[in-house]
Amino acid sequence: MKLLITIVQDQDVPALIEALMEHDFRATKLASTGGFLRAGNTTLLIGVEDGRLELVQNLIKKTCKGRQQGDSHVSVGGATVFSVNVERFERI
């Protein structure tokens, strides 16, 4: 299993979560702030079985778009994704 720590722009969150839930993925949402633009964004925790990683990456690509943000039109990517190994997963 991998835990995807996924940072996306707030406006893409509803579409991404809807797509994840429809495909029977599980996700937890955390409100966050970007270090550079100091604007609100969203950090999603998505625990995914190894065999389904490609599908979740495709759903992220389909729903999260790059944009220009802030007064100085800084380019912000659709999603920043850190994939981390889960040593042990437990649902108690």
Add this chain to the structure above:
Amino acid sequence: MKLLITIVQDQDVPALIEALMEHDFRATKLASTGGFLRAGNTTLLIGVEDGRLELVQNLIKKTCKGRQQGDSHVSVGGATVFSVNVERFERI
């Protein structure tokens, strides 16, 4: 050392944190939201020495209960726990 990324229901958080502190564990609390029920829950970060993992898992089992939630009585587990390897721990 492992970092336990632990998602629990809000009502179990006070009892879990009290049990963790009494047993000299350390924890950090993050407010979060479930992707499916869109209801508030809590994500705890618990950095634990490898030798004490079983004790912390027992404390989670003792204090976090599964319940039915939401209008459609969806069953929500007591805790969802991702255990991740810590390459390096530093207290500066």
Add this chain to the structure above:
Amino acid sequence: MKLLITIVQDQDVPALIEALMEHDFRATKLASTGGFLRAGNTTLLIGVEDGRLELVQNLIKKTCKGRQQGDSHVSVGGATVFSVNVERFERI
């Protein structure tokens, strides 16, 4: 790449973020709460290329100070840093 999950005191966050941005690091900020003192603190996610780990650790040491906090003057460290391996990093 490593993901540094870094817990710092709120008052050190502006100086740390400024130092990180100046040195072309990227960071995401999450509001959090300490389990013991139940006071607000900040959890930063900092994804760092392996070759630049030492520089980011020095920036954390320079900007985050230990203090006595709370009525019972508990000593709180400058920063608690969990370094975790990133299996895969993607900017979509």
